[in-house]
Amino acid sequence: MTRIVVDPVTRIEGHLRIEAVVEGGKITDAFSAGTMVRGIEKILKGRDPRDAWAFVERVCGVCTTVHALASVRTVEDAIGISVPKNAELVRNLMFCTQFIQDHVIHFYHLHALDWVDVVSALSADPEETSKIARTLSNWPKTSPGYFSDLQKRLKAFVDSGQLGIFANGYWGHPAFKLPKEVNLIGVAHYLEALEWQKEVVKIHTIFGGKNPHPNYLVGGVPCSFNLEEVNAINTEKLNFVAKLINDAVDFVEKVYIPDLMAIAGFYKDWAAIGGGLSNYLAYGDLPTKGYAYPEYFKFQRGAILDRDLTRVYDVNGKDENEIKEYIAHSWYKYEGGDTVGLHPWKGETEFNFTGPQPPYEQLNVEGKYSWLKTPRWKDNPMEVGPLARLLVGYGKGNAEIKEVVDEALKKLDVPVTALFSTLGRTAARGLETRLIARWIQEFFKELQDNLKSGEMKTHNGEKWDPSTWPAECEGVGLSEAPRGALAHWIKIKDKKIENYQLVVPSTWNASPRDVNGKRSAYEEALIGTPVAKEGEPLEIIRTIHSFDPCLACAVHLYDPDGKHIHQVTVN
């Protein structure tokens, strides 16, 4: 029996540590621990609720805009504010931009090198690579000369001894299955995606005033439209947005999706690995008729139990019996003790660290072992993320979602059950990017039509003045971050924040066991995963990366006594 530890703690302070027990070449048990404490709730108490977005936006560097969105919604929900149509559209454009950029970066820069062998790409034949690339799509950069130049540059880079981004891979691992030429295409697009991504985020700068950490506003959006005015968002800026959107759609359709499908075709065995939990939760997002009407969201709201796609349950963020957080294995204490679950409106953030000081060899997994609380929906562990969003939409018969999912399943010649896997999770992320790339065009066209017809309103200021607020009120803002269901809960008393709680996607997926000993999504997904080489646990990385965890990790291998025998750093 071997215990493998994936942990950034000894390298940098990070979010996530995984300990996995391997027996007979397969994982038989796993533990996921959040090793960085959060306490944003404490900073927010007593502040003006209208300012909360600016603080929560800095909780995470990747999901920055969606935290701000969840925050303004939470406050609007509490006070009873609905935003003008243009504000809904601008928020949707910001949301779509974030998802497209984040998903592409995840695929190429955080996940692709789990499947693409960079060193193998060095011996690819550029002519053959060009031929294959041309069968994938009509993307222009497919000449033999292009691939040959890239390969030369890559060789010089590797020969310099500074592998840099490529230093931490398990190159030559038997689990890599792609032909050399497909590996070279993967590396080429890794670099092209890096150039591409810097453009699309300019949409955030235009509508949010700045980037990173763009501006949000309770009651609307902080941008003014005037098609003729130099200092407003005018025709020229909107034309630039149109170009950015077109380029983004082009990259998704001609590079990301063809690469995803090509790579998936070589790794169909991963459609039977890493499924994990059988319950899925999505809050949904991208309203089309206001936040109060989730049935009209592009991503619908709902929960699926036992992988039964014929039944999607309603989800209510305000029902105190639905979403509860437990701390049986988390370094917190509740007034009511370790066994109770608290709805976020009643949430408590009292730290109770009982673990070892880092760096430590092994967590005490019988007791408390994580800084993440353990959220449950009706006491069920739930997976959140792109797969959950697509399954909820699929289960509800959403025609657009069914179309892209069924098309991909047919192309790969796999049944719908293939979705419940590591590969399914990675594919779902790409497929929803396709949908979002369509939807961002719809939202932008609708915004342009509104502006052309003279509808310029972006803010509802009716309840901006705190004297219009009730003495006490509470709200919830349900949203989706790229990596899954995100919600903020607020209690407002005497115009100030009385309590503020966040339940973030990684809390659902990466949390420790609950009070009944049930595993959460990461832990469950690792059970049964094969590990070919214990010194190079590429398979663990594949499954954990398929959830899109926020940070790079370092991997350490331990023997059964917890003795450190090997260390490899992985991104």
Add this chain to the structure above:
Amino acid sequence: MRKTKTSIDSPRILILGIGNVLMGDEGVGVHVVNALDEAAFPPNVECLDGGVGSFLLLEPMQSVDKVILIDATIDGQEPGSVRRLTPKFSTDYPNTLTAHDIGLKDLLDAFYLMGTAPEVVLYAVSISGLQDMVMDLSPVLRPVVSKVAKMVTAEAAIPPVTVRSSPICA
């Protein structure tokens, strides 16, 4: 995209403070940038509060010739110590440079591969360890802000030494 005052001939310089202002001393880089008066710099110099922007910072970094990066590091030095470093590859960075930028510095390597890397000068400010969630700097770090602000102001007057080659993937 952030502004358009840069003239075409002068090398573009970005003073970029990064860190999490919700985590006490960890946010020192942002405090330094906020202490600078951008209007007092020549038009080719830009100041940016990078916050915890990670990959979102690639765009501003890719569009300039020289980046003056200010960040906190937990390197065992006396809190408040400041080191000027000129890292080239990700492995040249202090390996305890804090969590928010790990993806960023790793991706800088890709710029070297593509020939699009700006010159990076790092002002690493030592802090004692990750802090509780507070927004104030500790008493030891508070006086360091104006000191580093002066250092990076002087640094911004030094033009970049490297000439960037053209990207292969642009």
